[in-house]
Amino acid sequence: DIQMTQSPSSLSASVGDRVTITCRASQTISRFLNWYQQKPGRAPRLLIYSASTLQSGVPSRFSGSASGTDYTLTISSLQREDFATYYCQQSYSTPHTFGQGTRLEIK
């Protein structure tokens, strides 16, 4: 199975900050990388797929990029509603494994 190593596990930031979350795949996944946001008591919400394609309805302050087996989610200017937990997921091969998550908290 492909392992997804996500960092950091938690992050404190302020409204207006730029934040970056990274996910490293244990092997090549050819940009089959997705990012989700999850708030307590809710199902995950798809933000970005294919490493850098913004899902419909997602604000443009969210972006994704890739370099080799490293994938990055960037939030350019944090808004209050962005404080949540973020997960990466590879969909290159089954099982479609998730990263361990990054909890983004208000500083």
Next chain:
Amino acid sequence: EVQLVESGGGLVQPGGSLRLSCAASGFTFNNHWMSWVRQAPGKGPEWVANIMEDGSKKNYVDSVKGRFTISRDNARKSLYLQMNSLRVEDTAMYYCARDMRGGPNDCWGQGTLVIVSS
């Protein structure tokens, strides 16, 4: 509006069985792979299984192979997960999710809670 509604969760003893259902509406069900994803309390999501549009191909995570069976009824626009030989570690919220091309899950249900405990 795309909607997925799960049902069938509950409390079951170790070794028992449950059948989860997911009713889909608002999209052409038989045009999409579908998945089950679970999330244990306080943990991240874990992909469990998915099934091809016509049901001819299925994939499972190793931890459920031989115990869980994913199936679908396109006429009823429904997805199912038959869970046998349940273990304490299967305790989780189980989500039904629609697959996009390339595998991301763009629509999710609200989840149904499965608790395996004696």
